[in-house]
Amino acid sequence: MAGSKPKLLSLDAFAKTVEDAKVKTASGGIITLVCVLVVLLLIRNEYSEYTSVVNRPELVVDRDVNRKLDINIDITFPNLPCDLVTLDILDVSGDTQADVLKSGFEKYRLIPSSNEEVLDNAPVLRNDLSLEDIARNPNKEGGGFCGSCYGALPQGDNEYCCNDCETVRLAYAERMWAFYDGANIEQCENEGYVTRLNQRIEQKEGCRIKGTAQINRVSGNMHFAPGYAKTSPGRHIHDLSLYEKHFDKFNFDHVINHLSFGLDPVKEDPNHQSTHPLDGYRLILNDKSRVISYYLKVVATRFEFLSGLAMETNQFSAIPHHRPYRGGKDEDHRHTMHAKGGIPGVFFHFDISPMKIINKEQYAKTWSGFVLGVVSSIAGVLTVGAVLDRSVWAAEKAIKSKKDI
Template sequence: MGVKQILRAMDAFPRAEEHLLQKTKSGAFVSIVGLVIMSTLFLHELSYYLNTITVHQMAVDLRRGETLPIHINMTFPSLPCDVLSVDAIDMSGKHEVDLDTNIWKLRLNSDGHITGTEYLSDLVEKEHKHETNDHLLQSSVRTCSTLNRSVYLFFVALHGLQTGLSGSVTVPGNKFKACNDHKDHHDDSDNKTHMQGFDQDAENLIKKVKQALAHGEGCRVYGVLDVQRVAGNFHMSVHGLNIFVAQKIFGGTTHVNVSHIIHDLSFGPKYPGGHNPLDGTERILRGASGTFKYYIKV
């Protein structure tokens, strides 16, 4: 018994014998139309099943006391980690300066490679000493001091040194090791900074940042920032430096290079297929300074 006969045997509906059938053109037309309709419906349902439909809905969020996680991964190729800081302001009146939670900074050399794995912290000193530290210090160009600090980061909106750079020049929790090389030169520099009224922490910070700038150091900042579910803004600045310290370090506003690359900037839990419009954004300045502002609705 062939396959055709087997399939016919499985048919539960009785069929009339061939000599009792009369084939007509109208019957053939009805059969063809029926097959076309069935094929069309089948293809439509298959397409509906395979395709993804995106539905946009807007509703009022009635939850209170919950935070929104912001995932950040950015590179600043021309600013040392020691001067990067973030301030946050929201409509509820909350104002935080130099945030520090779940965000880390990694020093980069002039080629963009990580030169150390220590976490840097402004508010809480987190010293992580590794066996490779000695090798890194020897291979670098006479790195004279160590600084362990970490900064909370969000948007890049660098304010010029001439606008509102104020506050204490004392950096809490930082301990430096001064170099013994060129002692006479350093003593002379110390005398000059003392004459200008800088305290010891400010003097050490100036030396540290100048050395990092001379070596072409940058900074990679990554982590998660938790914010309230209200409108607000975050801006990156040069560590909220006292204007005199900032002028001593950079020598002018045009020398503050805020070039940056946004590797990841997303809001809320990670969602498959989600598109983050600022991912991959590059803003590179050459021989100039500037301010970059990003406006996002979440």
């Protein structure tokens, strides 16, 4: 044992000094106090970082591509009556959802004279039936009333009947005939449709539309356009007769109150940062011949919280663009020529990403990281303090020796 002591002594990295050999100075006391304050400040910062929560994103392949995606819309058209607006959804898979406003959407009439929003309770036709189902005469053999379709459907053998205004309007749309306001059509006149529509036009009513639709997770577009639509192979046409009849009325100026895909995390947690860039977006052009487009890139997003709960939603970016559907030169950019074609309306072109972002809530530091940070802070400050103290002590000795000379 005696022979092993020198070897252990040579390995001692913490050499001791004799108490009598230590010299204490006022400058050393000041440096010590400063070091203590700095250490306490650094420890507080380390603890604040240790207890703070951060989101760490991770990019993975989205495995929910076969599920439907909700699209939530709340949009206001101040210069367009509710009777004139239709909403259709088309995608690259070939699926078409026509006149979606009849499926769970709420339409509010905006009355300028009283500055009110009134729920539009005008009767609507079921959109889960085809025109043939709606207009087919159930009493073909037994006679009975059979309303005229005005040539839009064959009625020679009483197979089809148009007994209400909506059926006539739908029949006109199937033949791509101009319907205008339904004037001189007996069913529309008797139901008060013509009077109601013209009254709303004269009052310069607007429309606010709220609701949720479901789309496939593929590229496509959702658009608001005037008049009934007819979809045929390679074509999607709207009846613009009433929209173009009044050259000094109607346009698609609008305010997007809200647009989101899937679950809205802001509704679930008011403190959550909004990921909806178009909320509150306003576009006023005062031009009825505009095709207004929004190009949306949608990415599925999952939030995983420290509590163990998780929430599925979607984030998206948006690029707005508008042009006259009659084409021609751009007034603001003289070297730009707009393409001719399309219809007036508001189009949301969505492109669904096959990737998914997972945002995981985590503490900024682990317990071991916090301890290591505290130890490093103390050691660093003490090392700098020791160097500073030695420098001050050496300077004091040098000054004192010069004075003694």
